[in-house]
Amino acid sequence: MAQDFPVYDEFTVEMNVPRMGVVEIPIAIKEETAYISVTELFDIFSLKNEFDSEAGSVSGFIINPNQSYLIDTKNNILTYRSENYNFSASDYILTPTDLYIRSDLFGKIFGLYTNFNFRELNISFKSELQLPVFTRLRQNRLRGGISRQTVFEPDTVLPRKNSLLKGGMLDWGVISTQQTNGVTDNRVNLGIGAMILGGETNVLLNYSNRVPFTSRNQFYQWRYVNNDSKLFKQVTAGKIFTGATSSLFAPVVGVQFSNSPLLNRRSYGTYVLNDYTEANWTVELYVNNVLVNYTKADASGFFSFEVPLMYGNTSVALQFYGPYGEERREERIINIPYNFVPEKKLEYTLSAGVVEDRDNRKFSRFQMNYGLSRNVSLGAGVEYLSEVSSGEVMPFVQSSFKLAPNLLLTTSYNLGVKGEGLLSYRTVRGQQFDLNYVKYHEDQTAINYNYLEERKFSFSSPIRFRHFSAFTRFRVDQLVLPNTEFTTAQWLVSGVLFGISTNATTFAIFNDRLNKPTIYSSLSQTYRLPARFLFTPQVQYDLSDNALRNLNLEVERVIFRNGFLNLSYENNFIRNVYNFEIGLRYNLNFAQTSATARIGNRYSSFIQSARGSLRYDDNLGRLHASDRNAVGRGGISIIPFLDANGNGQKEENERLVSGLKLLANPGVVTRDKNDEVIRIDDLQSYVKTLIKLDATSLENIAWKIENPFVELEILPNQYRAIYVPVKVLGEVSGMVYLKENGNAKGQGRIRVHIFDAEGNLVRSILTETDGYFNYLGLAPGNYTAEVDSLQLENLGLKSNTARIPFTIQYEEYGAVVDSVEFTLTNQEE
Numbered sequence: 001m002a003q004d005f006p007v008y009d010e011f012t013v014e015m016n017v018p019r020m021g022v023v024e025i026p027i028a029i030k031e032e033t034a035y036i037s038v039t040e041l042f043d044i045f046s047l048k049n050e051f052d053s054e055a056g057s058v059s060g061f062i063i064n065p066n067q068s069y070l071i072d073t074k075n076n077i078l079t080y081r082s083e084n085y086n087f088s089a090s091d092y093i094l095t096p097t098d099l100y101i102r103s104d105l106f107g108k109i110f111g112l113y114t115n116f117n118f119r120e121l122n123i124s125f126k127s128e129l130q131l132p133v134f135t136r137l138r139q140n141r142l143r144g145g146i147s148r149q150t151v152f153e154p155d156t157v158l159p160r161k162n163s164l165l166k167g168g169m170l171d172w173g174v175i176s177t178q179q180t181n182g183v184t185d186n187r188v189n190l191g192i193g194a195m196i197l198g199g200e201t202n203v204l205l206n207y208s209n210r211v212p213f214t215s216r217n218q219f220y221q222w223r224y225v226n227n228d229s230k231l232f233k234q235v236t237a238g239k240i241f242t243g244a245t246s247s248l249f250a251p252v253v254g255v256q257f258s259n260s261p262l263l264n265r266r267s268y269g270t271y272v273l274n275d276y277t278e279a280n281w282t283v284e285l286y287v288n289n290v291l292v293n294y295t296k297a298d299a300s301g302f303f304s305f306e307v308p309l310m311y312g313n314t315s316v317a318l319q320f321y322g323p324y325g326e327e328r329r330e331e332r333i334i335n336i337p338y339n340f341v342p343e344k345k346l347e348y349t350l351s352a353g354v355v356e357d358r359d360n361r362k363f364s365r366f367q368m369n370y371g372l373s374r375n376v377s378l379g380a381g382v383e384y385l386s387e388v389s390s391g392e393v394m395p396f397v398q399s400s401f402k403l404a405p406n407l408l409l410t411t412s413y414n415l416g417v418k419g420e421g422l423l424s425y426r427t428v429r430g431q432q433f434d435l436n437y438v439k440y441h442e443d444q445t446a447i448n449y450n451y452l453e454e455r456k457f458s459f460s461s462p463i464r465f466r467h468f469s470a471f472t473r474f475r476v477d478q479l480v481l482p483n484t485e486f487t488t489a490q491w492l493v494s495g496v497l498f499g500i501s502t503n504a505t506t507f508a509i510f511n512d513r514l515n516k517p518t519i520y521s522s523l524s525q526t527y528r529l530p531a532r533f534l535f536t537p538q539v540q541y542d543l544s545d546n547a548l549r550n551l552n553l554e555v556e557r558v559i560f561r562n563g564f565l566n567l568s569y570e571n572n573f574i575r576n577v578y579n580f581e582i583g584l585r586y587n588l589n590f591a592q593t594s595a596t597a598r599i600g601n602r603y604s605s606f607i608q609s610a611r612g613s614l615r616y617d618d619n620l621g622r623l624h625a626s627d628r629n630a631v632g633r634g635g636i637s638i639i640p641f642l643d644a645n646g647n648g649q650k651e652e653n654e655r656l657v658s659g660l661k662l663l664a665n666p667g668v669v670t671r672d673k674n675d676e677v678i679r680i681d682d683l684q685s686y687v688k689t690l691i692k693l694d695a696t697s698l699e700n701i702a703w704k705i706e707n708p709f710v711e712l713e714i715l716p717n718q719y720r721a722i723y724v725p726v727k728v729l730g731e732v733s734g735m736v737y738l739k740e741n742g743n744a745k746g747q748g749r750i751r752v753h754i755f756d757a758e759g760n761l762v763r764s765i766l767t768e769t770d771g772y773f774n775y776l777g778l779a780p781g782n783y784t785a786e787v788d789s790l791q792l793e794n795l796g797l798k799s800n801t802a803r804i805p806f807t808i809q810y811e812e813y814g815a816v817v818d819s820v821e822f823t824l825t826n827q828e829e
Helices: 038-044 103-110 133-143 789-795
Strands: 009-017 020-032 034-039 048-052 057-061 068-072 077-080 083-085 093-094 101-103 114-117 122-126 165-179 182-197 201-210 219-225 232-242 250-260 267-276 282-287 291-294 304-310 314-321 325-335 346-355 362-370 376-385 393-404 408-413 418-426 432-440 453-465 468-480 484-495 501-509 518-529 533-542 548-557 563-572 576-585 592-600 605-617 622-626 634-642 670-671 678-683 688-696 707-715 719-728 729-739 743-746 751-756 760-765 772-778 783-788 797-799 804-808 817-827
Touching: 034 038, 034 103, 034 114, 048 282, 048 622, 077 103, 093 114, 101 103, 103 114, 114 707, 122 201, 232 743, 250 362, 282 304, 291 304, 291 804, 314 783, 634 688, 729 751, 729 783, 729 804, 760 772, 783 789, 783 817, 789 797, 804 817
Parallel strands: 009 122, 634 719, 729 817
Antiparallel strands: 009 020, 020 034, 034 101, 048 057, 057 068, 068 077, 077 083, 093 101, 114 122, 165 182, 165 605, 182 201, 201 219, 219 232, 232 250, 250 346, 267 304, 282 291, 282 314, 314 325, 346 362, 362 376, 376 393, 393 408, 408 418, 418 432, 432 453, 453 468, 468 484, 484 501, 501 518, 518 533, 533 548, 548 563, 563 576, 576 592, 592 605, 605 622, 634 678, 670 678, 688 707, 729 743, 729 772, 751 760, 751 783, 783 804, 797 817
């Protein structure tokens, strides 16, 4: 219901936004005061907002869910980040379709400064916040210049410090499932991250009331990484990742040594990565902490990347972005079949341990690869697994060739086990062909399959038209067994059709023992409906039997500012099973929670879950809670302080400084309540990161940061502290007069020298036309000022005072000495 306000006029005006240019926005003007639409302004900057016309309110959050707000016109309350602000009826205009608030309130409360020019009817905008739209623009610039990474030189490099014992990260999670058939499953997950004896130590514990608590179901690992070491760059103990050829259905507990560095290296090809996430989310791809690509998931959540292949193991991280700033990160290690290493380099990996199966079999593997040339790498090794009847010792050789710029071939042969070849070709238009053949030794028992052969072919290609783009993939897999052949085929097309995210996939299964193949297709789409509803229908149709197999209908909407409500219906016509589901996900600043109820004709189930993390910063003695996982990742605490004694070290009596800003955000940035300490979370470990401080962002002009570019290596499970000494500088000013015929007036272009207590020249200052001079940049201490004697001699002048001593005292906001004055006369006088 609209307010009973005096008459106001509505306009659409231009708003000048840095980095965006000119955008149009509706405003209301009453008595020469501008009222700006909350929903329109927040939509421009991709800030979460929901307008409730009945309640006369707008709610949402700024940048992240921890900074929620509520503008409630019924109760005249404006709440932001749990603080209430004075809000009266004259501060807003409520219409049936929108809410306008006074333009200056955006800056006072949210830090979104709008300056309205009544004469020209336009708005200038500025903000120091890292708004989502600016982040997206920055990401697009990074994405557009992926191949043109800028190199910055640090002015300070913090050395790595290995701690004997240092703990800081803890992940937790609980999930409980109840079913109407009486089955109840309660699970608890606990992850602990620390540094012990200089090495990363991660322990992940899993408990379920239905599964015995055994070592096999737990994960524990100690890893020491030093990329500067020549003999052992990586040493791992505990649960190790072996890359074994043999079938290991249980983890291996042991040790592993490698001289392969954990660093980014030059790319020599591509690898196609396909996966699923939430529908319509944006996914960024980082290879060894470098952004290399991005895409958007389709209606089924499918996405595809072409991953650049680096020498050695490649650390691939996926960053997921939801529609309202939600973030999710997933990290993977991809074992690439192409074992290229740099030319004339030898790399090795040695693993040994015990398999946690019933027989506690012994396992070891040694592998080395040598870069014969830029295009050829050769490798060899041996694998050992006890109680393998076909042979416990399994030597192998392998090779990788770059036959042409876009043609790669890798071969391997394991004696008595299998031989394999993989050929990959990529065209200049982005089409990729992969042909893979594996021949198994008929008597081998190292691999727990009775396959004789594997044959695989895949083709993937982008589809680009002027107003339409998509991705297609065709794949055929064939397994040859002793008594049968089994073939599967898949054809997938994913893209945006008439503005609708669409995924169409057809599967085919052939078996020489069956007369008729099984062929079915699935179609998924996502529609954006009014009132911010997302509707996702999915249907699966059996082409073999000409019958509908499965139907799934889902509706999702953001509610309660940080919540996501979804309703779905699923019917499996083949099994005659149908389910209704209602779920609520709610993100708190310390946990991600969810509750789901599924009601079906067979049984019903109810699921509740929560997960989060605790992070301890021992530099400040502070404990933080987060809704994201923390174990295995690192952080940085940036602590600016007033360096009173100028020694660059933080003393107990030296207070912290607020307001320091970053020129770039390498991770998730938060600040303490006093805006003094900057904390950067979720950083990839062992990566050297450059922190760029904005030396001009401090509130006082007398405060100076001498080294704003700091480089340091991120260490896992801890916060590395960057103490930023802020020097307090003093100012000296004065006058130089020329006295002639009894009259004195200011004399310009006279050089005044400032010397420190040791007689070193600190600064030379040239007076202005009226004789005034000043210099801001003196540390506390004793100084002297004198006029340039050589210049005076050339001008035929002399000074009545040779030197004037002065002292810059330490004061928090800078000391000023303004009593330095020189009077010049002709030398003949």
